[in-house]
Amino acid sequence: xxxxxxxxxxxxxxxxxxxxxxxxxxxxxxxxxxxxxxxxxxxxxxxxxxxxxxxxxxxxxxxxxxxxxxxxxxxxxxxxxxxxxxxxxxxxxxxxxxxxxxxxxxxxxxxxxxxxxxxxxxxxxx
Amino acid sequence: xxxxxxxxxxxxxxxxxxxxxxxxxxxxxxxxxxxxxxxxxxxxxxxxxxxxxxxxxxxxxxxxxxxxxxxxxxxxxxxxxxxxxxxxxxxxxxxxxxxxxxxxxxxxxxxxxxxxxxxxxxxxxxxxxxxxxxxxxx
Numbered sequence: 001x002x003x004x005x006x007x008x009x010x011x012x013x014x015x016x017x018x019x020x021x022x023x024x025x026x027x028x029x030x031x032x033x034x035x036x037x038x039x040x041x042x043x044x045x046x047x048x049x050x051x052x053x054x055x056x057x058x059x060x061x062x063x064x065x066x067x068x069x070x071x072x073x074x075x076x077x078x079x080x081x082x083x084x085x086x087x088x089x090x091x092x093x094x095x096x097x098x099x100x101x102x103x104x105x106x107x108x109x110x111x112x113x114x115x116x117x118x119x120x121x122x123x124x125x126x
Numbered sequence: 127x128x129x130x131x132x133x134x135x136x137x138x139x140x141x142x143x144x145x146x147x148x149x150x151x152x153x154x155x156x157x158x159x160x161x162x163x164x165x166x167x168x169x170x171x172x173x174x175x176x177x178x179x180x181x182x183x184x185x186x187x188x189x190x191x192x193x194x195x196x197x198x199x200x201x202x203x204x205x206x207x208x209x210x211x212x213x214x215x216x217x218x219x220x221x222x223x224x225x226x227x228x229x230x231x232x233x234x235x236x237x238x239x240x241x242x243x244x245x246x247x248x249x250x251x252x253x254x255x256x257x258x259x260x261x262x263x264x
Contacts, residue, residue: 087221
């Protein structure tokens with residue numbers, strides 16, 4: 001859901017739900033019971049929504065291809081690597097009696113991924 | 127007889143899955159729902175600090191095609207949904223995979239808008255008091 005300040009579909013990550021390798025090249029995010037909404041007519045502004053819950057695990061693994069972006073106009077700097085990413089998830093929409101579960105992580109893939117470090121806005125010039 | 131409730135559910139399922147969990151929005155909770163207190167309840171003319179602003183991260187200024195403070199990940203794009211931050215980040219999109227509904231029916235998932243990230247960061251909220259947090263774009 002979009003927050004009142006415009007923050008777009010962001011969730012807090014509780015302690016222990018994210019693990020990042022010491023060298024920053026691999027990360028695992030594991031969230032359970034995240035309160036979300038199912039909004040079939042999104043992005044219509046008048047789209048109704050149903051409460052839903054999401055369990056999701058995402059794993060990013062850096063490739064050997066570095067990525068460096070420095071954009072003074074947009075005030076952001078990213079340094080890291082292209083990454084492979086895989087995910088598994090479970091979704092429940094109680095009011096519909098609907099559940100869905102993905103197949104295991106290894107059966108998925110993402111066509112784009114990056115992992116690294118970034119500074120933007122106030123921290124761009126620092 | 128046709129079961130309209132099941133049809134309706136099926137529509138939602140298709141949106142949920144073929145538009146890739148992209149039709150799922152996060153419900154604000156915890157730190158993201160926290161506004162900086164203005165101590166209004168104390169009465170009197172003095173407001174305890176911090177006054178005004180919010181402890182929430184700021185959204186990126188850039189707008190997507192729907193007018194939301196968001197942009198699709200891709201080469202050369204800012205991977206973040208938070209502005210005024212420094213720290214670790216990963217983002218990925220355009221997932222594809224397979225799965226099953228509660229009745230065991232195969233339902234594939236994923237689309238270009240299926241998009242996950244994490245941001246482990248120091249950030250500068252509008253309250254102007256630097257904070258740390260871990261967030262995920264789902």
